[in-house]
Amino acid sequence: MNQYPSMQRSAAKPEVVNAFMRGVYGWMSAGLGLTALVAFAVTQSQTLLQMFFTVDPATGAVGMSSMVFVLFIAELGIVFYLSARISTMAPGTATGLFMLYSGLNGLTLTPILLAYTAESVASTFIITAGMFGTMSIYGMVTKKDLTSWGSLLFMGLIGIVIAMVVNFFLQSSAMAFAISVIGVIIFLGLTAYDTQKLKTMGETVPEGDTAAIRRGTILGALTLYLDFINLFIMLLRLLGNRE
Structure with missing residues (x-):
């Protein structure tokens, strides 16, 4: 989404665009790091697990609780609010909301991560990073209009x-497999598409306006963060080894 439609694309120098994209990737990485940190902390603490989830005392299986559904709604609210109000929001507020969303996501992802072995989670993360990076680079360098x-x-x-x-009602394994395969294709495409769109935003961002640049980098970080997380989940369902 171009937050600065009145600016000409030729206004920004290449170094400004590169700095903008570095900011996007930097904040995205910070969000992913916080998500991983929160998820790791929760998976290692029985107290936190019992606080936010239902835990079967016999099997140790972790299930959703009403609190988690509330947190899901809160996450959706943050995403919609950030996307709708980013152009008028204070940069610090936008940054804080993005990091809050990243932390909440680490919490709500816990049951999914616990369903798979730690080794398969780690290997899938590495595969996701490689695929994401490849498509993001493609979106940056391609001359094709996406x-x-x-x-x-x-x-x-x-x-x-x-x-x-x-x-959710059919519980079909074949359908789940198809959804995951198609999901991987779609989120790889979105990664390239969103990267090119963000590069265009970097070309139109008002040079020297630090507040506008920060807001743009946070919106970009959120966009690519969502692409990465969803790609990771789809790949985990395809490649992960269940506990």
């Missing part, structure tokens, strides 16, 4: 959400 991908990827994303809701 704008036409947007509507197709959005329709695919809506289709995945609908299919996941349907499969």
Whole structure:
């Protein structure tokens, strides 16, 4: 999303665009780091697990609780609020909300991570980083205009959400496999598409306006963070070894 439509794309120097993208990747990495830290802390603490989740005393299986659903709603609220109000929000507020979202996501991802072995979680993370990095670089350097991908990827994303809701009731392993495969393709495409869109934002950001640049980097970090996390979850369902 271009937050600065009145600026000409040619206004920004290459070094300004590069600095903008470094800020995006830097904040995205900080968000992922906080997510990993919170998830690790919760998985290692029975007290925290019992505080936020239902834990079967016999098997130790971790399930969702009403509090987690409240946190899910809070996460969605943060994402929508950030996306809608980022252009007028104080940079510190935007940064704080993004980091809050990242921390909450580490908490709500805990049951998914506990369902798989630590080794498969780690290996899937590395694979995700490699695939994400490759597609993000493609989005940065390609001369092809990826704008036409947007509507197709959005329709695919809506289709995945609908299919996941349907499969919640059907519990079909074949359908779950298909959703994960298609999800990987869609989020790889979104990574390239969003990266190119953010590069365009970096070309139109008002040079010297530190507040606007920070808001833009936070919005970009949130966008790529969501692509990375969803790609990781889809790959984990395909490649992960369950406990």
